[in-house]
Amino acid sequence: MRRTRRSSPRLRIAPVLGLLAALLLPLCITFAPGATAAPAAADPVRVMPLGDSITGSPGCWRAVLWNRLLNSGYTDIDFVGTLPPQGCGQAHDGDNEGHGGELVTNVADQNLLPGRLAATRPDIVVMHFGTNDVWSSIAPDRILAAYTKLVTQMRASNPDMRILVAQLIPMNPASCAACAQRVVDFNARIPDWARATSTERSSITVVDQWTGFSTATDTYDGVHPNASGDDKIAARWYPALTSLLDGDAPSDPGDPGDPGGGRPSCSASFRAPSVWQGGYQGEVTVTNTSASSVTGWTVTVVAADGARLTQIWGGTLTTAADGTATVTNASWNGTLAPGANATFGFIASTPATAGTPSATVSCTARAASS
Template sequence: MHSTRRASSHLRLIPVLGLLAALLLPLGMTLAPRATAATATAAPAADPVRIMPLGDSITGSPGCWRAVLWNRLVNSGYPDIDFVGTLPPQGCGQAHDGDNEGHGGELVTNVADQNLLPGRLAATRPDIVVMHFGTNDVWSSIAPDRILAAYTKLVTQMRASNPDMRILVAQLIPMNPSSCAACAQRVVDFNARIPDWARGTGTDRSPVTVVDQWTGFSTATDTYDGVHPNASGDAKIAARWFPALAAVLDAGVPQDPGGPGDPGEDPAACTARFRAVSSWQGGYQGEVTVTNTSAAAVPGWSATVVPAGGARLTQAWNGTLTTAADGTATVTNAAWNGALAPGASATFGFVATAPATAGAPAATVTCTAKTPAA
């Protein structure tokens, strides 16, 4: 839905002023001079904020939580919003902006592998993406690592479309279909991975916010088939999206980012994600995956690793290791894995020593992408 603003009330004001002048002038009273065009013209109103609901049948078939969310936003003072998507409304029994990108039966891994999202982004140009995606992948027993890799690729494509994209990602609602006894636990296992993924993927310019749609949602009372929400489920989903989305709208969303290469776009950007591979008394093996999140190829990268609990990196492979006195480690790409196309990743491994009291392996990781030579 595209917001329109009517000027009819402003136009009706002119004859009223003329009548008022005719009544007052015979009494010896005068009206103040009309404001000049420069002072009377209001600043142009901002375009509506474009919000894409992205996912599968839980979002789009019919996905009536979108209707509940839309009306709550409008009734709470957010009128200048536009839900966008290449799919039309599908009913739901209440007036709302029903455009969406919830394709029934889709797997997020297929959308990533087949590069389906860029065309949909180009057609709708969202400022915010609200994503509940992966239920079909979990049902199909696809590994969490592969689903999260698809998430990362989609986020990269979102930022190529809009470097300032705001991204809200759901921890999936529970699933307990009669034909999949293992699905309930698979959702739990996958949801547990999402917060760490988001921390490694979000940036100051394009933050990723995790919204917990799992807690308090019951497949027995909030779905009609163990998977798809009923009216009670729609209300719960909308209630979880609302505060997160309202916070983004309150903070303000940059608009009209321009095309690739326009001033202000990050020429080189990346994210880094840590994973513990194995651990033992006194140490562990870890790995870090660096992903190019910019819209252009980068010629190289470096990653900073700050291990928790007093651990220190002692060796690394697939990169060159340097360690500061405080234990902060920097790993620079090897000659063969520095160049990364948009969305491409490189992984390096390392071994760290750790005190017996260090606890589970953990590290804070960041990365810097080299800027291509002019």
């Protein structure tokens, strides 16, 4: 794949060939009839990270995600935004649209997004937005109305926009005792909003950033992620984003005949209904978050504190050398209608020093072959 490039001028092949022809004609060297210049390479896929300080100040999960993408061969991408990088200690494409302190309701009310879209022209938006609104006790209905307005503005910028929307990471600041439950209440509303707002041409995929994320171990203040939190956030975005990158390149916004993006998508959530010394029982619920049927799913489980999955039911288990578990559906629970869910369970062994069970889970969906 090509290396990601910033906006550099394209090579002008035709004038160069004309000059070569003029130089070679005296030597009786001519070009073969019908020879044509190679077509110009396609532009990289432009990805906008959109949100508040969790995304942009410094938002080091973006650096982790960028480098994981590059190391996996996804080099034909360009992170875009009107804000520059803010450190993070590792080289990455730091352009972003994460404005510290912003409320998504203010961005919608003040029509701040259209100018930012016009300046950056994203193909995909990766959005974790609303933490400040939840902290400010703004009603979920109003936050979701702001989401809808932003999506409308994204589609006005690019009718084929692909949108990844996070269920927010947990929040438990010392100054807001009610914030933890407010996040839970708001997150519960996002999947239904996404199903109602997603279209075949401009898909919305919900990415569960809440499950398995601990404000005690993955933030430094109950709100903003530390290095462990950055790793978990990037791990959740990665399969959802690569699913879009592995599909087809974003189509030309001016071509209404291009096929849409009604691709299947799913989310996964983890809980531990039973715990004992040296192990626990885990349960993962897979939900079809798209408007199309899912005929199969794969869930990646990264258990915390050195836990290892040893037994499983409701799926087929593959375990990597580092302990990362991959679970594919069983023959009887792979087909899910929009909004439907399936559950698989497992037993995990843990070191004696392990804390409360937690795991980062991510889901990839499959559709029926056409």
